[in-house]
Amino acid sequence: MSKAAHLSRGRRAAFRILSSARERDRYARELASEVCAAMGLEARDAAFARRLALGATAACGCLDDALDRVLDDPRALDPEVRDALRIGAYELLYLKTPPQVAVSQGVELARAASRGAAGLANAVLRRVAEDSVAFLDAGDVPERHRIAVSRARRAGLPTWLVRRIVDSLGDERADATLASQFEPAPIAVQVNPLRAEGAAVSLRGDGARPLGLPGSFAVERVAELVRSGAFARADVVASDYHAQLIAAAAVRPGSCLEVGAGRGTKTFMMMAHARRREVDRVHIALDLYEGKCRANEQRVACSGLGSIKAVSGDATDLDACLSGIDAEAGRPVLFDTVFVDAPCSGTGTMRRHGEIPWRLAPQACDVELPGLQLAMLREAAGRVAAGGELVYATCSVLRAENQGAVDAFLASPEGEGFALAPLSGALRGAGPAYGAAVWDLAACEDERGLFQSLPVCGGFDGHFCARFVRV
Incomplete structure (x- = not known):
């Protein structure tokens, strides 16, 4: 042999x-x-x-x-x-x-x-x-760079990116985040409330455990759910628990414009929580790519949760994207909620997406992405109705994309009419079923109410969210 x-x-x-x-x-x-x-x-x-x-x-x-x-x-x-x-x-x-x-x-x-x-x-x-x-231990590099290079090598990341993470989070939180890089990321799903009984059968076979948000479960073997057909039937969607919390917090009565909807995972979750809470709403989902818009509409239709209108276009030019909707209304349409799920570095999800760190570049993280995110926020602000809310989310742990984008927006002419509000406050009136979710959100908020979770060992992914209220 x-x-x-x-x-x-x-x-x-x-x-x-x-x-x-x-x-x-x-x-x-x-x-x-x-x-x-x-x-x-x-x-x-x-x-x-x-x-x-x-x-x-x-x-x-x-x-x-x-x-x-x-x-x-x-x-x-x-x-x-x-x-x-x-x-x-x-x-x-x-x-x-x-x-x-x-x-x-x-x-x-x-x-x-x-x-x-x-x-x-x-x-x-x-x-x-x-x-x-x-x-x-980076014994081969000059002593002044040794700590940074050693951190990077132990995490398997580019040194420049580790420096950005440390600058954004501080030593202690950065080290906790970097220590999780090779640990398996936990998996969570959100259940379609109309298919809860059928999904429960599949989830029992997986040994799932409920999380703090209604309809949310941690699962061990997502392949079991795939084989059961639960995803294909839109009985469940897979989504990190922290992303689920953000989607739930973006649900309010009235009209919603979701910017950066992709294939519609957050669309599905917002529709599911609207159904649980008996919240009446109109949902417009925008993405740059027509194919993703079609996939979003098809999944929502399959779910039975209601209907959406998906439109494609560049979110930095909402007048062009919403021209058809504006024409039907005879005026520029304003929304009770505008949810901007912004393109970002993805640095909060690197455990799941190993290609991310070595495809990123400093210019993208420092300049290009923050510039795009600010442009999207400034454009979205013009579509928020009086008393409405603007919700901004990323899956990044970098300050330039998160707190930096928030501060730049508030300092802009478009941000002058907005004030920050705690993200957890969005669910405080949702009823006792959401009490644990409110606590989970508040546990990751800073003194300004900005939500930032970190992908530490045993925990879910790194996500950021800011909630602005038009005053």
Whole structure:
């Protein structure tokens, strides 16, 4: 029997996921289930494959740094061999797999990629194992940069991004956030109140536990719900619990313009809470892409929760986006609630989306995204009715996109007629069923009422939300 036959199935699957993601320009997380199913992996092996593939993706820049330090010519390395070495290096640096296991399995992965690569892999991975402590401690960089670089390497993130996170959150909260980077993110779903009985059957099979928001559950094995057809029937949607809280807080009587609706996860959740609370409302969902608008309308129609009108267009020009609606009304339409779910860095969700940190750039986080977010807020303000509310949300932990955007908006001419209000206050009149949700919101609010959750170990994702009231 050849040595390659001893390669574990989970590692072989992780290698296929990485290679397929690179060759097909797809996200590793999107391909993981497909590859594991095609290989017929059992649940334990599939979970290990996902952890290896997603972890190696999330830390790819740091892994390459560790590998390139011991390679004679990094540019000459075959891409498939690099995929294999990244998995071995990830095990050595971040999973603390015993070196003899990580090296031998990494060698077999490299052999599977290229028969002549086994010797190179053996030498390189042994060097990575020997240097692992010094590499993570950043002993090779000047002392004035050592703390920042070590933080970045231990979290598998770019150093510039870690500096932004520390500047935004402070040392203690930043360290707690960075420590969660390789931990699995918990999964939550929101149940369609019209299908609660059917969804309960699927959720019982998953061992779900209720969370503080009505209809919200933490689940262990989302694949079970997929197989049951619960998502396809719009019995449930998957959404981080903190995002669910924000969606629930945006539900008020009257008309709502949802900006940045995407495929409609928050649309569904707002419709679900409106039905639970018997709140009458009209919902307009706006997104840049027509395909996402169609998907949103189809899911809402499938859910039976009511109806929406989805429109596509650039949210920095709402007059153009809403021209048809304005024409029907004979005037520019104002809304009781305008909910801006802004495009952002996604730094609060990096545990789930490992491609995020290495595709971001300082210019985007410091200038481009905050500029777009402010433009969207200023444009949205003109569509808020007297006494109405403007709700601004991101899935970022960076100050420039969050508190910075809030302050810039309030200092703008369009923001002069608005005042901040605590996000938790939006649910205080929703009834006793929402009491725990009010507490969960308030627990993440600062003295200004701004909501900021962090993706700490065992907790849900990092989300930000500000609630403005037109005065």
